Amino acid sequence: MQISVRQIAAQLGAPFEGNGDILVSGVAGIRDATAGQLTFVANAKYFAEIKNTLASVLIVPEDAEIAFRPIIRSQQPKLAFIKTMELFMLPKPKVVPKLDATAVIGKRVMLGNAVYLGAFVVIEDGASIGDNTTIYPGSYIGRRSKIGTNTIIYPNVTIWEEVSIGNRVTIHSGTVIGCDGFGYAEANGIQYKIPQLGTVVIEDDIEIGANVTIDRATMGKTWIKKGTKIDNLVHIAHNVIIGEHAIIVAQVGISGSVEVGDRVTLAGQSGVAGHIKIGSGTTVAARSGVTKSIPSNICVSGFPARIHRQEQKTQAYVQRLPKLVKRIQELEKKVNEFEAFVSRKEQKNKKSAKNTKKKLK
Amino acid sequence: MQISVRQIAAQLGAPFEGNGDILVSGVAGIRDATAGQLTFVANAKYFAEIKNTLASVLIVPEDAEIAFRPIIRSQQPKLAFIKTMELFMLPKPKVVPKLDATAVIGKRVMLGNAVYLGAFVVIEDGASIGDNTTIYPGSYIGRRSKIGTNTIIYPNVTIWEEVSIGNRVTIHSGTVIGCDGFGYAEANGIQYKIPQLGTVVIEDDIEIGANVTIDRATMGKTWIKKGTKIDNLVHIAHNVIIGEHAIIVAQVGISGSVEVGDRVTLAGQSGVAGHIKIGSGTTVAARSGVTKSIPSNICVSGFPARIHRQEQKTQAYVQRLPKLVKRIQELEKKVNEFEAFVSRKEQKNKKSAKNTKKKLK
């Protein structure tokens, strides 16, 4: 699928400069883009990247002075980019709704219109599946779980009992939602299981990666709010609440009863200790470990996580340790010399004091 | 399900104070508990938490002076709590034993009484499944594997060949047990696979979370001993031995041939290097990396992991580095002044020595 620059500009209602006949085969970020692709720069901060991009076409701010050609000019380059992206997001060969003959459907199951159930799908008693929802082969929907409309569940996903999944949700393969939280009470050296009686609520417009695990609550609900995106191999423990439009990157682990605000980013391989709140708009850098509640709209890094700038300074000091030690050695050398000097002086003084005494005698 | 304080106290054979008609809907830890729930405090260390708990009812030590009402008094509050918990762990709607018509059962398979095999379960040749064991849809039991009695295997679990699983074991969805260990021998830049001919033994009363991987041994067995609990997304490599009643929290990775003692806790996202022993009763803090064998009954943290208190001190020093550098700068300033002072003194001395010489001449 290819669209000319001229056609894209027309769809965006935006002016272009350069050869409008150049064909675009897709879109990507300025660093990822390859020949034939379109990318964008929304502000001057990224203009320096232009000379390195392999993209063939650029969406740029209306008044930017940029030598690259062809360009499309827009008041809101990022939004224009997203609209272009949607031009290429043309319907994947649509799955034709059907209930595969091998799918096992329990009692009192409610199926919406135009539902696709693939081979070997199991829908347990009392579950409900909304209109236009697609459930690929080998996936399992537990008793009384509710799946919304226009939702896609890839192959080999497990949704355990009484879980609620919203509309326009995408869940990738191997993911498990609603497994028991990890709760035990120890007595006499034995671990007694704390019953995990709660559930999981996944709101609308959420995407969940592959091989993710989301535990059900001990009581109440583990709760992912609308618009949040979760990458592969993420662990979300019992009773966690994640706000709207958050970004949880691959291999993040979130302990029990953590509350993550709206639009928070937890970067890759970071972890959050239990019973902590992370304020809205905050970013946790990759591989950080958050051990205390942190306020909104800041950036933290390190373990234990601290304000990113402060942590960076501290880590720079760590790198300077060898030089610091040399400075200390230098000081010690000099101080030893002073000691020698002072002791000479004082001996001399004693001597002269003695002499004075003698003289006085 | 709701039980009155009066009824709970009666079941525990314990006295209560306050309104016995208050209804309890469940139990939880003191920090997790919400209105309507019961929690406990076993010793004075946690009394400070009482003022913050949302719980409606408290189990407390027999002689504790606590203003909270209602309370139930017990000589062993934690055990009383666990007994209360069990009151609420009323039978989930019992799975009715059956062998689903779609389950594929191999040759020479031994099935106990009251076994449940869900849809699309595969039991390969020579495997055996104990009495009252439940295997949910889509799970796979390999050739000659043995599953004990009263065990629960959730959907989409894979147990590969010749693995042994005990009684009262719970395995959550997506978990893989008995896959090959990661062993290669390199020669001339090529990796040759070392055959993984051993197996995995999972003893009784073990719970294993979702999307866990437990590799089979190269020779002999990877071995998890009774009572151990393993959280989601944990990796256990070939030939690892884990003792009894251990706690392995989410996303932990344990390298090949590691030996973990009884009642060890490996907290979340920690890792253990190969061929290491961790003594019984030891705790490895979250995100630690253990690189050397460590003794029993200690707590380690950091990477490389060290005695926790020592590591905390070292990390506190790291945080004080900016101040240390200022102290060094201050020292350098002063030392420079001394240098100037000393050199003035010494020049003066030379001068006066010269003068003295002159005079002597």
Next chain:
Amino acid sequence: MQISVRQIAAQLGAPFEGNGDILVSGVAGIRDATAGQLTFVANAKYFAEIKNTLASVLIVPEDAEIAFRPIIRSQQPKLAFIKTMELFMLPKPKVVPKLDATAVIGKRVMLGNAVYLGAFVVIEDGASIGDNTTIYPGSYIGRRSKIGTNTIIYPNVTIWEEVSIGNRVTIHSGTVIGCDGFGYAEANGIQYKIPQLGTVVIEDDIEIGANVTIDRATMGKTWIKKGTKIDNLVHIAHNVIIGEHAIIVAQVGISGSVEVGDRVTLAGQSGVAGHIKIGSGTTVAARSGVTKSIPSNICVSGFPARIHRQEQKTQAYVQRLPKLVKRIQELEKKVNEFEAFVSRKEQKNKKSAKNTKKKLK
């Protein structure tokens, strides 16, 4: 299965010393080996390990002076070890090729000779499966995906659409290949999905562990080159390229568009930030976080990852911080004494200067 030392030596065309009738039950590395097993030492560096090994037989360099018996002598002990290993890798009870009656095979699927499709396997339209390839129960092959010859896919694997898998590839259970990359563009607080239109190419002679996730490219391909081995629970993001014969250990995470060279080792739980190149032959130590491109044939560790030796020194300095602080305190004490000394001196000088003035008057 047991083979005598005499027989092994004969197969290797190599001389042995000691009792040739001793029976060997398998092979293992020098630290892992147990009684009855054979191991090897290829060079003097490892001779010290000999006294601790439990192995019963050793392959050693031709001219090594080693007291252990029995030994087999070889010019290339490692290659001899690998050949011995292969003696024990006798055919697992061969899976008899068949297409299980429950397998669902789409339209225009091309199946090679001697293919095994287990129960509940799904092969979607347009996919192709090469000769002698084994696909175990519950695995899913997406539309137009191509699987090579002599490849083994364990139970409950998901290969999504248009993915290409080579010859002699092994993929363990629960692994997901070809799921969407984690790409969004944010505008007005909402995350818009960047369509993931590319694919994944897995070349020949690759092994991939259990519960791994390999994302498809945004455009183009995520690309794993021949001979590479990947352990359990590894995450490989969109557009990553991994070179030939690399070793990626458990729980590693590789961010988008990273390029990993040939024969690179990424040790357990390490992570790599996006858009980075790791030169061929380089080793990244366990739990490291690589944040910048690094050259070939070096070893890095720490976070951010630095040359391993330098990082070790820096970390040694961190451990010495408490002692450094004591040295600074000692310096401060002495410097305070000098200050007192100097101020005494200077007061004295002032006094004597005054006296001199007086005298002069």
